[in-house]
Amino acid sequence: MATGKLNVDxxxxxxxxxxxxxxxxxxxLEIARQMGQNTGLDAASILILATINNASxxxxxxxxxxxxxxxxxxxxxxxxxxxxSISRRAVADATGLNRELVRRKINKxxxxxxxQEDEHGVKTMNVVLNxxxxxSVRSFVGAHAHATNQLISxxxxx
Numbered sequence: 073m074a075t076g077k078l079n080v081d082x083x084x085x086x087x088x089x090x091x092x093x094x095x096x097x098x099x100x101l102e103i104a105r106q107m108g109q110n111t112g113l114d115a116a117s118i119l120i121l122a123t124i125n126n127a128s129x130x131x132x133x134x135x136x137x138x139x140x141x142x143x144x145x146x147x148x149x150x151x152x153x154x155x156x157s158i159s160r161r162a163v164a165d166a167t168g169l170n171r172e173l174v175r176r177k178i179n180k181x182x183x184x185x186x187x188q189e190d191e192h193g194v195k196t197m198n199v200v201l202n203x204x205x206x207x208s209v210r211s212f213v214g215a216h217a218h219a220t221n222q223l224i225s226x227x228x229x230x
Contacts, residue, residue, distance in 0.1 A: 078220070086228045092228050095219040099212075106211040110204045111186075116169060117177045120198070123166050124178075124187055128195040149198045157193035196218035 107118045132154055158166075164174040178194055181187035186202065187194050199205050218221055223229040 075209055078224075078229045081227060088226055088228055091226060092223060094139070095222050099215045099219045102215040103212050106215075107208045108210075110208045116167075116173060119167050120163055120169070120174060120177050121181060121186065121199075123163050123198040124181075124194055125199055127162070127166075128155045128197070128199075130155060142173070149160065149201065152188075152197050155195045155197045157190055157195040159193040211230055212214075 077207065104115060104118055107113060107121075111118075113121065113194055127179055132150070160175055161171065163169075163178065164171040167174065176188060182189055182194070186199060186205075187196055220229060
């Protein structure tokens with residue numbers, strides 16, 4: 073298994089920008105399709121959930137040594153104190169969606185148990201351990217690997 077870092081050859085990328093764009097957009101669409109299919113969420117809810125999740129886990133991603141974020145075995149939940157909230161207003165600003173729409177969609181995500189609310193806003197906690205979300209993540213990784221292999225074969229990534 074290769075452990076090196078991938079690099080972008082900017083000259084090749086510029087030459088094959090259309091090809092790269094198609095593959096990257098295909099991954100984006102596959103992610104949205106799988107997430108919708110697996111969870112029953114609509115496109116706006118998926119965007120809102122992704123925004124909340126991203127805000128919730130940024131500190132964990134930036135400082136992975138503070139806690140083991142790798143294990144997803146039963147009982148490997150990360151303590152709630154490691155997840156951070158985002159306000160509904162910040163979600164609306166980040167997504168460009170109408171605040172009332174964001175409020176309604178977040179309330180449904182809370183009712184479904186996918187998002188939690190606290191005094192600072194909303195957050196996800198261990199959301200990838202939800203079987204439907206985990207199934208989606210497995211599909212995302214496969215789509216990402218396929219696109220990455222295509223970009224490598226074209227010399228865009230090396």
